[in-house]
Amino acid sequence: MNIESHFKKLNLFFHMMLPVSCSLVLLGTLYGCGGAAEVPEVYSNLVATSGTVTLNGKPLQGAAITFIPVGHDAVRRAYGKTDATGRYELMTPVRGRSIDESKGAIPGKYQVMINKLRMPDGSDVTDDVTDADAMEKGAIEALPAIYSDPEKTRLTADVSKAGEQGLEINFDLKAK
Numbered sequence: 209m210n211i212e213s214h215f216k217k218l219n220l221f222f223h224m225m226l227p228v229s230c231s232l233v234l235l236g237t238l239y240g241c242g243g244a245a246e247v248p249e250v251y252s253n254l255v256a257t258s259g260t261v262t263l264n265g266k267p268l269q270g271a272a273i274t275f276i277p278v279g280h281d282a283v284r285r286a287y288g289k290t291d292a293t294g295r296y297e298l299m300t301p302v303r304g305r306s307i308d309e310s311k312g313a314i315p316g317k318y319q320v321m322i323n324k325l326r327m328p329d330g331s332d333v334t335d336d337v338t339d340a341d342a343m344e345k346g347a348i349e350a351l352p353a354i355y356s357d358p359e360k361t362r363l364t365a366d367v368s369k370a371g372e373q374g375l376e377i378n379f380d381l382k383a384k
Contacts, residue, residue, distance in 0.1 A: 254312030255367050256374030257286065257298040261322060263351075263381045267294030268324060270332055271351075272339075273379075275318040275365060276358060286313035286367075312374070313367045320363035322379065326350040352383055 257275075261268045273296050275286040288296035298313045325333045328346040333339070339347075353360040365377050 253315060254300055254310070255315055255369060256311060257313045257367055257377060258288075258296060258374060259377040259379065260294045261290050261296060261379045261381065262294050263324075263383060265380070267292065268322075268381065269294065270335070271296075271322050271324040273298075274321045274323075274358075275313055275367070276321060277314070278317045278319050278364075283314050283316060286318070315367050315369060318365045318367060319358070319361055320365050320379070321356060321358050321361050322351060322363065322381065323356045324350040351381065355381055 261271055261273060268290055269292050271290045271294075273288045273290065275298060277283040277285065284300050284302065286298040286300045288298045290296045297311065299307065299310050300313055301310055325339060325342050325347040326349075327333060327342065328348070333342040333347055337345075349356050354362050363379060367375060367377075
């Protein structure tokens, strides 16, 4: 075997192995080295938090609710979506935890943002359409900025330890 043939085979080998190596590095980055046991302790004290969102006294269906931490350094946001009766249940997504283990919010003070998209014809965005797709089709925010803009919202919440039933935080929004 001559040297040129050897280098061609070596070059082919590296071209075949590079995608595999990159894939392994990417998987290691996405999943990390440890399991659920390495989840920071702050995420083990989630408080079951739910409530109702109404607009002018009527249940607000299909609204996204986001609890944004105030004064917490390493704390994640909590999210929820209202059902047909305006009810929501918060979840704090944490890698390595199931959906059931992620229900609730970390104790503390929060700024609250509530968003509701409407299609250009005034209809609600259906559940089978993502917010990004709806916005591409011209959907706009239906709620005033004092509820829907993270820079302007006046809504706040204090998540503290709750009883066995969890913590109930309701929001009654007013709009024209």
